Amino acid sequence: xxxxxxxxxxxxxxxxxxxxxxxxxxxxxxxxxxxxxxxxxxxxxxxxxxxxxxxxxxxxxxxxxxxxxxxxxxxxxxxxxxxxxxxxxxxxxxxxxxxxxxxxxxxxxxxxxxxxxxxxxxxxxxxxxxxxxxxxxxxxxxxxxxxxxxxxxxxxxxxxxxxxxxxxxxxxxxxxxxxxxxxxxxxxxxxxxxxxxxxxxxxxxxxxxxxxxxxxxxxxxxxxxxxxxxxxxxxxxxxxxxxxxxxxxx
Amino acid sequence: xxxxxxxxxxxxxxxxxxxxxxxxxxxxxxxxxxxxxxxxxxxxxxxxxxxxxxxxxxxxxxxxxxxxxxxxxxxxxxxxxxxxxxxxxxxxxxxxxxxxxxxxxxxxxxxxxxxxxxxxxxxxxxxxxxxxxxxxxxxxxxxxxxxxxxxxxxxxxxxxxxxxxxxxxxxxxxxxxxxxxxxxxxxxxxxxxxxxxxxxxxxxxxxxxxxxxxxxxxxxxxxxxxxxxxxxxxxxxxxxxxxxxxxxxxxxxxxxxxxxxxxxxxxxxxxxxxxxxxxxxxxxxxxxxxxxxxxxxxxxxxxxxxxxxxxxxxxxxxxxxxxxxxxxxxxxxxxxxxxxxxxxxxxxxxxxxxxxxxxxxxxxxxxxxxxxxxxxxxxxxxxxxxxxxxxxxxxxxxxxxxxxxxxxxxxxxxxxxxxxxxxxxxxxxxxxxxxxxxxxxxxxxxxxxxxxxxxxxxxxxxxxxxxxxxxxxxxxxxxxxxxxxxxxxxxxxxxxxxxxxxxxxxxxxxxxxxxxxxxxxxxxxxxxxxxxxxxxxxxxxxxxxxxxxxxxxxxxxxxxxxxxxxxxxxxxxxxxxxxxxxxxxxxxxxxxxxxxxxxxxxxxxxxxxxxxxxxxxxxxxxxxxxxxxxxxxxxxxxxxxx
Numbered sequence: 001x002x003x004x005x006x007x008x009x010x011x012x013x014x015x016x017x018x019x020x021x022x023x024x025x026x027x028x029x030x031x032x033x034x035x036x037x038x039x040x041x042x043x044x045x046x047x048x049x050x051x052x053x054x055x056x057x058x059x060x061x062x063x064x065x066x067x068x069x070x071x072x073x074x075x076x077x078x079x080x081x082x083x084x085x086x087x088x089x090x091x092x093x094x095x096x097x098x099x100x101x102x103x104x105x106x107x108x109x110x111x112x113x114x115x116x117x118x119x120x121x122x123x124x125x126x127x128x129x130x131x132x133x134x135x136x137x138x139x140x141x142x143x144x145x146x147x148x149x150x151x152x153x154x155x156x157x158x159x160x161x162x163x164x165x166x167x168x169x170x171x172x173x174x175x176x177x178x179x180x181x182x183x184x185x186x187x188x189x190x191x192x193x194x195x196x197x198x199x200x201x202x203x204x205x206x207x208x209x210x211x212x213x214x215x216x217x218x219x220x221x222x223x224x225x226x227x228x229x230x231x232x233x234x235x236x237x238x239x240x241x242x243x244x245x246x247x248x249x250x
Numbered sequence: 251x252x253x254x255x256x257x258x259x260x261x262x263x264x265x266x267x268x269x270x271x272x273x274x275x276x277x278x279x280x281x282x283x284x285x286x287x288x289x290x291x292x293x294x295x296x297x298x299x300x301x302x303x304x305x306x307x308x309x310x311x312x313x314x315x316x317x318x319x320x321x322x323x324x325x326x327x328x329x330x331x332x333x334x335x336x337x338x339x340x341x342x343x344x345x346x347x348x349x350x351x352x353x354x355x356x357x358x359x360x361x362x363x364x365x366x367x368x369x370x371x372x373x374x375x376x377x378x379x380x381x382x383x384x385x386x387x388x389x390x391x392x393x394x395x396x397x398x399x400x401x402x403x404x405x406x407x408x409x410x411x412x413x414x415x416x417x418x419x420x421x422x423x424x425x426x427x428x429x430x431x432x433x434x435x436x437x438x439x440x441x442x443x444x445x446x447x448x449x450x451x452x453x454x455x456x457x458x459x460x461x462x463x464x465x466x467x468x469x470x471x472x473x474x475x476x477x478x479x480x481x482x483x484x485x486x487x488x489x490x491x492x493x494x495x496x497x498x499x500x501x502x503x504x505x506x507x508x509x510x511x512x513x514x515x516x517x518x519x520x521x522x523x524x525x526x527x528x529x530x531x532x533x534x535x536x537x538x539x540x541x542x543x544x545x546x547x548x549x550x551x552x553x554x555x556x557x558x559x560x561x562x563x564x565x566x567x568x569x570x571x572x573x574x575x576x577x578x579x580x581x582x583x584x585x586x587x588x589x590x591x592x593x594x595x596x597x598x599x600x601x602x603x604x605x606x607x608x609x610x611x612x613x614x615x616x617x618x619x620x621x622x623x624x625x626x627x628x629x630x631x632x633x634x635x636x637x638x639x640x641x642x643x644x645x646x647x648x649x650x651x652x653x654x655x656x657x658x659x660x661x662x663x664x665x666x667x668x669x670x671x672x673x674x675x676x677x678x679x680x681x682x683x684x685x686x687x688x689x690x691x692x693x694x695x696x697x698x699x700x701x702x703x704x705x706x707x708x709x710x711x712x713x714x715x716x717x718x719x720x721x722x723x724x725x726x727x728x729x730x731x732x733x734x735x736x737x738x739x740x741x742x743x744x745x746x747x748x749x750x751x752x753x754x755x756x757x758x759x760x761x762x763x764x765x766x767x768x769x770x771x772x773x774x775x776x777x778x779x780x781x782x783x784x785x786x787x788x789x790x791x792x793x794x795x796x797x798x799x800x801x802x803x804x805x806x807x808x809x810x811x812x813x814x815x816x817x818x819x820x821x822x823x824x825x826x827x828x829x830x831x832x833x834x835x836x837x838x839x840x841x842x843x844x845x846x847x848x849x850x851x852x853x854x855x856x857x858x859x860x861x862x863x864x865x866x867x868x869x870x871x872x873x874x875x876x877x878x879x880x881x882x883x884x885x886x887x888x889x890x891x892x
Contacts, residue, residue, distance in 0.1 A: 130277035135388070140506040142278065193389055 001046075001169060001201070006055035006065075008041055008225075015041045016052065016225045023203065023218070025168075028195060030204045030212045033222035034245060039205045040082060042222070043171050046203070047079050048072045059169065074102060078167030080158045082174045082205075088147035092138055092157050095146055096129040099164030132160045135197070136190050152183040159190065169201045170194065176208055184208065188215060213237065221245065252428035253451040255292075255329045257493040259423050262289035265496065269469065272318050274501035275511060283318060285496075291318070293419045295401070296326040297408030299357065302381050302399070306331035309353040309434070313337040313346075314361025316475045316501050319385040319401055321489060323359040324479070328432055328451075329422055332356075335434035335446065336480030338826045340819065343368065348443065349436060350376050353676070358382045359401070363389035366398055373397060428452035434676060435482040435629040446676035447630045449485070453670040457632035458491035460651040460670075464636055465599055465623075467495035471518040475499050476508060476526075481827070482629035483603045486670075487521055509533075512593025519599045524607040524730075525828050527600075527622065530592055531614055532736040536762050537591075549588075552580035556617030563616070564643045585619045594620050601625055601636075605829050606707065608730040609644035616644070624648060626707055631691050632670030635705050646704040647697070656705055657690070663711055664697045665690040696724070713832055715746040719804040723752065725832070728801055735793040736762045740817050742830050743807065744843060751808040753846040755839065756790055757816045763789070778871060781812040787876050794878055809846050811875050814855055821858075842873070851875055 001023045008016040016038045023029045031039050044050040046057055048069040057064040064072055086095050104125065110118045133142055136156055141149060146157055155175060162170060172191070176184045188211055194200050206212050212219060213233040221229040221236060223245040229236050236242055261271070267284040274281055283291075304310070310327040312334055314320055320336075327334040337349050339361065346368055350358070356378055360366050366384050373379060384390060385401035412418075432451040436444040467473075473492060477484040492499050497519070502511040512520075522530070538549050559577045562569040569577070589595045600615065600622045607624055615622040626647050627633035634654040635647055642648075650656045654668040667690050674682045685692050696714050697707040708714070709724040717723045725743040732741040732754065739759040745752035758781050766789065767774055774780040790812060798806040817823040823835050836843060838857075845853035852872045 127277065130279075134277055137504075139278075139504045140510075143510075189389070196389070196391055 001060075001203075002056075002058045003042075003046075004056045004058065006042070006045055006052045006057060008038075008045060008050055008052045014225055016045070016222075018055065019222070019225070019227050020055075021218075021220050021227065021230055023169075023201060026195075026199050026201055027217040028191075028202045028204065028215055029218045029220060030206055030216040031220045031222060032206065032209075032212055036224075037222040038225040039222055040173055041225075043079065043173055043203070043205060046072075046171060047077055070102065073165055076166070076168040077171060078162035078165045078169070079171035080155075080162045080173055080175055082177065084151075084154050084158050086146050086154060086158055086161065089145065091143050091145055092133070092141050092149075092160070093126075093129060093143065095157055096132055096160050096164045097125060099161040100125045100128065102165060128166075129164065132163050135163075135193060136160050137186075152179050152186075155179065155183075155187070156190070159187075163194065167200060169203065171203045173205050174207065175204070176206060176211060184211065191215065252455050253328070253423075253426045253430070254432060254454065254490060254493060255325055255423040255426060257455075258289055258292060258325055259420065261285045261493065261496055269496065270498050271496075272321070272499050272501065273515075274318055275503035275507075275514075278503075280514070288318075288322075291322045291405065292325045292329065294405045294408030294412070295322050296329045296419055296422075297411040297415065298404035298406070299326055299332075299408075300330060301407045301411045302357070302404065304330050304332055304357060308332040308356040310334045311337055311350060311353065311355045311358045312360075312479070313339060313341070313358065313365050314385070315339060315505060316477075316479060316484075316488075317361070317385065318501060319359070320479050321499070323383075324433065324489060327357075328426065329419060331422075331426060331430060333431050333434055333448075335436065336478065336485075337436075338478055338480050339365065340826060342820065343372070347372050347375070350379065352443075353434065353446065354378045356380050360384050362386040366390060366393075370395060370397065426451065428455070429673075431673060433485055435485060436480070437629050445678055445681055447482075447672040448674050448676055449482075449629075449632075449670075450673055453632060453672065454486060454490040455494065456653065456668075457486045457627075457651075457670040458494050460653050461486075461491060461633060461636070462495065463652045464638060467491065467497055467519060469496040471495070471497040471598075472515050473497045473499050474508075474512065474515060474517040474520045475501050477521050477523060477603075483521065483625075483627075483633070486627075486633050487601075509593065513590070514593075516593065516596050518596060519601075520594075520597060521601045521603070523827065524602045524605045524611075527602050527607060527611060527615070528733055531611055531734070532759065532762060534588065534592065534618075535736045536765060540765070548584050552576075552584040553617060555580045556585060556619070557613060560613055560616035581619065588618055589620060597621065599623060603627075605827070606709070606726055606730050608734050610731065610734045612644035614734075626705065628666070628691070628693060630672040630685070631666045631668050631693075634666050634668055635707075641702065641704070643704070646700065646706045649702075649704050656699065658697065658699055659692075661711070662696045662698065664693045664695045664705070664707065666693060667691070696722075717745060717752075717804045718747055718750065721802060721804055723805050728752070728754070728797065728805060728807070729830075731797045731800065732756070732794065735790075735796075737766065737789055738793060740830070742817075742832070742835060743805075744836070744846070745805065749847060751847075752805050753843070754794065754807045754810040755835075755842070756810055756812050758786060758790065758812055760816075777816070778814045778869070781814060782871075782874055784874075787812060787874060791876060791878060798878065807878055809875055809877050811842065811846060811853070811873055814869060814871055814873055815857070845875060 004020050006016055006019045033039055045052045048067055052065055059075060133139060141153055146154060176187050195202055216233055219233050219236040221242050228241045228245060229239045262285045265285040267286040269285055270282045271285045271288040272283040310332050312320055312323050324334040357380060358369055360382055366382055369382050382398045383401055383404055387400055428451045430451055431448045432454055433449050434446040435449060436446050475488045488499055500515045502508045538546060555576045558573055559569050597620055600620050602622060602624050612622055623637040624647050625633050626635040635650055637648040657665050659665055671691060694711055695707055696709055696711045697705055699705050709726040713725060715723045723745050728743040729741045732738050737759050738756055740757035742755045743752055760777050763780060763786055772783060772785055794807050794810060819826055824830055842853050852874055854872050856868055856870050858866060858868050
């Protein structure tokens with residue numbers, strides 16, 4: 001994926017100013033920056049919630065900036081949200097199946113009869129969902145209504161839902177916010193497992209520097225909508241501009 | 251048929267692909283393995299291991315949750331006359347190192363990445379290890395270490411090996427003798443380093459056969475494999491008795507999903523640790539407290555009926571027509587649905603082993619129609635004592651199985667003679683000579699036998715205390731009764747000649763007390779905070795007073811403290827089977843215990859703690875010490891009433 005000169009403004013407020021970076025297939029890229037740096041806005045541009053005024057976002061040579069969100073999802077970009085966005089009344093399985101909705105093809109009539117092709121399709125999807133449940137160790141909450149789950153587990157279901165569309169690029173918006181050490185460790189393990197098993201590229205927004213430094217191939221630093229640094233975790237950590245943005249001072 | 255691989259071969263020849271030997275849940279579905287598949291996996295895995303260099307006499311460590319692969323790895327090792335042994339999955343670094351070093355282990359069959367990582371961290375120091383074989387590939391897809399191999403790749407190797415060695419498996423199996431060592435069982439080690447008891451095929455098979463003379467199992471039975479196979483009990487039952495009786499062994503999806511899986515299986519036979527029975531009882535009580543009024547009403551109406559019917563059965567009395575009718579109605583209105591919820595609707599035998607279990611717990615389950623039995627035995631002697639269906643009482647442990655003799659020494663120690671006795675301890679003959687005299691194994695447990703030849707096991711002798719009054723005091727006796735409360739997860743009772751009275755340290759049950767507090771609008775943050783709430787102290791006090799009414803006068807608890815944290819096996823306060831390591835705990839909480847015997851109302855605690863991620867820290871806080879007012883026993887009340 002290539003983000004090229006993306007600028008976004010709401011009225012007079014410049015949110016992103018000519019942000020560019022590249023992401024190789026199968027890599028883990030983290031976007032970091034202080035609060036209000038424009039990280040989530042950047043992600044919202046990638047999956048079509050916001051329309052940048054300038055610049056292009058190329059994913060497998062297709063420009064995403066003018067596509068509606070559901071088309072972008074179809075291209076293979078899955079995402080999770082900072083605020084959990086699940087069907088709280090559905091079970092874990094229900095939420096994951098809903099995530100696979102766009103991959104389903106049978107029509108209303110054949111679905112009503114539930115025979116032959118539709119049944120086979122349902123079985124395939126259910127199996128795919130079960131594989132996600134296995135991968136993310138959600139067996140014990142398979143049939144639990146999501147609204148009753150703890151925060152950490154809901155975050156996990158959300159990750160599962162994003163995985164359900166079989167993305168080649170997974171965008172994770174602060175997947176570890178508000179988690180305790182143990183839950184964070186689990187989440188990191190799941191992210192690495194997904195990356196290793198499915199070769200999924202991962203774009204990660206995260207505040208936990210330990211996690212970012214541990215697992216990223218590349219780190220992109222934003223401050224007030226401007227990219228101030230990009231490079232390997234070690235390079236970025238040494239960059240004076242980054243230190244200044246984070247710690248303030250001279 | 252006196253060896254496990256022979257039994258397996260026999261079952262395959264007799265039952266082939268007609269009968270299901272094992273079922274396990276993966277990806278949300280139950281997968282079945284017939285006896286033919288069971289046999290084939292064992293055969294190919296055996297060949298694969300031979301191809302990798304397994305030889306007779308080698309030791310094979312198996313570490314993982316209950317899964318068919320666990321069983322297969324054991325049978326396969328035995329087929330080569332190598333010796334398998336199990337390790338608990340939560341064994342930490344040093345424990346693991348001890349087992350692997352002590353046994354000079356050649357192959358490790360490990361469950362998943364977690365176990366493999368632990369072993370790879372040690373492998374430099376363990377030159378004996380040739381290969382580490384894993385059966386759950388998750389997270390190990392792209393490994394590059396030359397030591398590790400995927401279980402099913404070994405099976406493939408085995409298929410290749412068979413092309414040049416057809417029939418070799420059967421030949422080898424014929425050559426195994428009953429007297430050969432089948433398995434090592436490491437003793438849990440409340441004292442000293444674990445010792446490896448060497449059990450023979452004959453020992454395993456004898457135990458199961460004697461067992462069936464009392465409790466027959468049928469090929470149509472469903473068994474839930476849940477106890478860790480590293481534990482001797484599962485070796486005797488799931489692994490050996492399962493082969494002999496040709497039952498279907500079911501493996502739950504995950505340890506956390508057992509409750510759900512139980513309902514799907516509807517097992518005829520289960521084997522829980524006493525802890526798990528306790529938590530099941532707590533679950534039932536907590537759910538009832540949480541449910542709608544009509545169900546609570548049904549529960550309070552019919553449970554006494556169930557209790558009465560159970561007590562009459564225990565005492566061989568007729569329950570009377572009216573009560574019989576009531577009990578029948580209760581069965582349909584309450585007991586059956588209740589049992590169904592916990593997956594025990596059709597349960598014929600529910601066994602409990604491990605630590606002791608309180609009579610109240612046994613009565614509770616019998617009242618709702620669950621045939622809960624206690625069994626007693628040791629890794630070293632097999633299972634020797636069980637409750638007989640027709641002669642059962644919640645206060646006694648049970649009677650000796652056929653071919654097991656039990657007796658009591660003058661000091662009150664239980665001694666056992668049986669055909670399933672161990673052959674010795676590996677590399678430790680001295681310990682064997684210490685434990686076995688004239689063929690009697692000295693258990694180190696204190697107990698007595700009544701006039702009906704029924705054994706009651708009280709406690710470990712080393713844990714028995716004499717009170718100032720001269721009477722014997724068993725901390726465990728008090729503790730298991732405390733644990734019957736859904737609000738008390740763990741407890742340690744303290745007392746002895748040098749103490750004026752008995753005191754207790756309590757671990758509250760965070761979940762149940764938490765729910766209780768929420769229902770009463772008591773705000774709390776952490777375990778520590780909740781445990782120190784005055785209202786929680788009152789709640790615990792109420793339950794301690796209840797226990798005080800049933801224990802002998804001198805053993806009544808006079809003061810107690812709610813601990814700021816739970817006892818933790820990772821901090822060596824408990825053994826892996828969750829028994830309290832008394833002397834260690836007493837040492838660790840020395841100042842707190844001293845405070846329990848002084849006039850202090852508060853005591854400052856500074857305890858090192860190990861977080862789940864391995865970091866260590868210290869907790870500094872004050873805990874409250876509460877006195878227990880005198881309670882009157884029912885007898886005294888009667889006296890007073892005149």
